[in-house]
Amino acid sequence: MMIALNKPLSPDLTKLAAYLEQVNESGWYTNFGPLHEQLTKRLEAYLGVENLLLVSNGTLALQVACKTLNINSAITTPFSFVATTSSLLWQGIDTAFSDIDRRSYNLCPKALDKTFEQDNNYDGIVATHVYGNPCDVESLAKVADKHNKKIVYDAAHAFDVKVGNKSVLNFGDASTLSFHATKVFHTVEGGAIIFKHKADFVKAKQLINFGLQADGTLGESGINAKLNEYQCAVGLTLLDDIESVIKHRAVLFNIYTDELKGVVELPLWHPQASLNGAYMPIYIAGARKQKDVMQALAKNDIQCRRYFTPSLDLAYSKQKSFGCSNSQNIAGGIICLPLHNSMSAGDVLTVTNVVKEEL
Secondary structure, eight states: OOBOSOOOOOOOHHHHHHHHHHHHHHTOOSSSOHHHHHHHHHHHHHHTOSSEEEESOHHHHHHHHHHHTTOOEEEEOSSSOHHHHHHHHHTTOEEEEOOBOTTTOSBOHHHHHHHHHHOOOOOEEEEEOGGGOOOOHHHHHHHHHHHTOEEEEEOTTOTTOEETTEEGGGSSSEEEEEOOTTSSSOOSSOEEEEESSHHHHHHHHHHTBTTBOTTSOBOSOOOBOOOOHHHHHHHHHHHTTHHHHHHHHHHHHHHHHHHHBTTBBOOOOOTTBOOOOOOEEEEOOSHHHHHHHHHHHHHTTBOOBOTTOSOHHHHTTTSOBSOOHHHHHHHTTEEEEOOOTTOOHHHHHHHHHHHHHHO
């Protein structure tokens, strides 16, 4: 039987039907309905955050966050899913790249500081918690304060991740989540923005509803980025079991780590971070070895993916780059192995045995 790279969570149909019946009975299908408000409150309580705004996908979450914070130009990471950069460029944000830390694969605070010393004409920073591994949030905050910049964190991979006892979503001026079906928690499509300041939340809530103000008058021009009631029903259904899902994924991640330590390079995790088991990245130097491992996995019906490649400074070569050799190096050797809630510990050992035998 094939071991899939990912398998989205399937909502319990009995529970889901009960929520959908509520929607049909009320006739309130979208526009901040009862399930939208219920999911908002439950997520805020579960994640330990305030000012959480549900939106229709993670890409719009990034765009609305930047629009709300008046970020018209930004330094971002070249090592992330394409949406981190493409969403900014699509919105006309002048985007440039600064390098990542060679061990954590996250945006490097020292490189970022040097970037702003070379060119301080950018409004903000857009940093990704890559694979759910938190950035060095304290050091990035110092860089942002030093150069008077706003920070938006792309936390698409970091659902329920904590730094110490604090949700990673509470750092920066805003953090964005993706609730795409492939994520740890999902609403089929969807996302959220967590704002540091209540005033930004209020502004963003108007922006995602065409710019309409509370009294129905027109304010700043906006867009339609609301999450509908059917998708909220999926989220409410899956949220019931999400704690056990994340615990299981974290166990699988730890088995992978124990089995592959010293065999391949693994990213250096934030020492105070909790785990959500969002992804299982490994780095293998040398194109021949990478190809051999991927072919061996395929022969054993095991899916894998070069996630992320290429380095985005190469994909968007017209954008300014302040030197991204670390990102290019990591993107050249990264492979993500299967990790999802439907896997067993035995599945993980099957995967790791193939990798170890090939290497």
